[in-house]
Amino acid sequence: MKIPKGLAPLIDDGIVDSVVRQLKSGKEAAVYVVDCAGQIRCAKVYKEAEQRGFHKLAQYQEGRKTRNSRDARALGKRGRHGREVQEAEWKSAEVDALYRLHGAGVRVPVPYGVFQGVLLMELVTDPEGFPAPRLNDVELTALQAVEWHAFMIRQIVLMLCVGLIHGDLSEYNVLIDGQGPVIIDLPQAVNAAGNNNAYAMFERDVNNMRDTFARFAPELDRTQYAREIWSLYEDSLLTPDSVLTGEFTQDETPTDVGAVLEQIEAERLEAEFRELRRLAALQDAPG
Numbered sequence: 001m002k003i004p005k006g007l008a009p010l011i012d013d014g015i016v017d018s019v020v021r022q023l024k025s026g027k028e029a030a031v032y033v034v035d036c037a038g039q040i041r042c043a044k045v046y047k048e049a050e051q052r053g054f055h056k057l058a059q060y061q062e063g064r065k066t067r068n069s070r071d072a073r074a075l076g077k078r079g080r081h082g083r084e085v086q087e088a089e090w091k092s093a094e095v096d097a098l099y100r101l102h103g104a105g106v107r108v109p110v111p112y113g114v115f116q117g118v119l120l121m122e123l124v125t126d127p128e129g130f131p132a133p134r135l136n137d138v139e140l141t142a143l144q145a146v147e148w149h150a151f152m153i154r155q156i157v158l159m160l161c162v163g164l165i166h167g168d169l170s171e172y173n174v175l176i177d178g179q180g181p182v183i184i185d186l187p188q189a190v191n192a193a194g195n196n197n198a199y200a201m202f203e204r205d206v207n208n209m210r211d212t213f214a215r216f217a218p219e220l221d222r223t224q225y226a227r228e229i230w231s232l233y234e235d236s237l238l239t240p241d242s243v244l245t246g247e248f249t250q251d252e253t254p255t256d257v258g259a260v261l262e263q264i265e266a267e268r269l270e271a272e273f274r275e276l277r278r279l280a281a282l283q284d285a286p287g
Helices: 005-012 054-061 069-077 080-103 142-161 198-214 218-222 225-234 257-284
Strands: 018-025 029-036 039-046 111-115 118-122 174-177 180-183
Touching: 005 018, 005 029, 005 039, 005 118, 018 039, 039 080, 080 111, 080 118, 142 180, 142 198, 142 218, 142 225, 198 218, 198 225
Parallel strands: none
Antiparallel strands: 018 029, 029 039, 039 118, 111 118, 174 180
16 A cells, blocks of 8 residues: 555665555544564554644643753743644654553553654454454343453552553453553553643543443443542542442531631641740740
């Protein structure tokens, strides 16, 4: 096939030997099947910001660490350099997330690096060696739905334990290979600790999985994993082996506002008293 413009530099540098075919083209990137020294892999070519809905990046990138102070200032000013920095960070976020998640045991495609802005990674296949179908294309039994839902909840926990939230998890970015679900499409991965929208995105991810599998196993529709997991995370109690029930009871005990105000006032008076004692000690000091 004709060499796509984004892959031409990799062909010229000998990183990719040939392009087999296009696998898919989405709103964020085009994915190609490529041959790298006899190894069949995926090449993900990211689309330019104007084609991708660039204005949506900010809510996902909040909380990500910028590499240097100049870039951080540029991001704040929203000028040309700031847009270039934001674009570069968007492209590098997926490979960073893939390496972290793969190292944590999350089922994601194995990353092989970014070259000229193109991500090379494992081609996920079905048992016959063809590109694996997406979850939305697979019919499940009730038992399989329950098993895969539990598996996906565990994957989400593993992700959160390393500080990441997928941010756009749905049946359309989960592939099914011979062993089960594989999570894909992570350029919008969210920093769980540094993003004000983190819980809302996390809840959406978890509930998308619940709603997908509940079509085959309706009893899953009653589960409350998002709130249960997030509560453990907020209390620093979440681990990869945390025992989950899918149940969560909201604490509806009304806050005693008067007691809170009294505590604040007591602490304020205590601070004033300590300052007065410090000043008195200074006045009494010799010389």
